Amino acid sequence: MLSEKVGNLLNDQINKEMYSAYLYLDFANFYERKGLDGYANWYDIQAKEEMDHAIGILRYLQDNDYVVTLSAIAKPDKELVNLDDPLKYGLEHEKYVTSLIHNIYGAAYEDKDFRTMKFLDWYVEEQGEEEVNANDLLTKFELFGHDPQSLYSLDNELATRTYTQASILGTSEE
Numbered sequence: 136m137l138s139e140k141v142g143n144l145l146n147d148q149i150n151k152e153m154y155s156a157y158l159y160l161d162f163a164n165f166y167e168r169k170g171l172d173g174y175a176n177w178y179d180i181q182a183k184e185e186m187d188h189a190i191g192i193l194r195y196l197q198d199n200d201y202v203v204t205l206s207a208i209a210k211p212d213k214e215l216v217n218l219d220d221p222l223k224y225g226l227e228h229e230k231y232v233t234s235l236i237h238n239i240y241g242a243a244y245e246d247k248d249f250r251t252m253k254f255l256d257w258y259v260e261e262q263g264e265e266e267v268n269a270n271d272l273l274t275k276f277e278l279f280g281h282d283p284q285s286l287y288s289l290d291n292e293l294a295t296r297t298y299t300q301a302s303i304l305g306t307s308e309e
């Protein structure tokens with residue numbers, strides 16, 4: 136059912152999602168150092184979501200008898216200097232991840248692997264949301280982030296974000 140090509144692409148995607156988590160932890164770490172705890176919170180939660188994305192794919196492969204191989208996660212390689220650097224890199228990164236998901240979807244489509252296409256629908260939709268969120272963060276910063284009082288308000292807004300396990304993992308552990 137699952138071809139070697141599609142299986143391998145999904146296996147690689149586990150690593151990409153874990154790298155995303157690591158990258159966002161690096162962003163959170165940067166904002167923590169800068170005293171912007173709300174931005175740090177936002178990326179901290181984003182990192183947890185990325186790990187959920189990775190585990191969702193891992194479980195799918197396990198359920199479809201693919202032998203998963205976990206490989207080393209690369210070092211986050213973005214040089215963070217200005218306060219909006221993570222926001223710019225974040226949007227760029229999500230667009231890249233979207234292209235990866237679409238590439239796997241295309242391979243599943245070629246294989247007439249309808250099960251994997253259905254599984255990936257969740258990721259396609261999630262990527263749309265992640266790009267909107269990343270774009271919003273950047274737009275708001277560009278509009279308001281250069282005024283200390285407005286930045287304080289933005290930071291407080293982002294501090295209210297809470298983590299919810301991604302629905303791809305189900306609502307309960309069964």
Ligand code: FEO
Pocket residue numbers: 152155184185188229232265
């Ligand atoms: Fe799992 Fe933000 O892509």
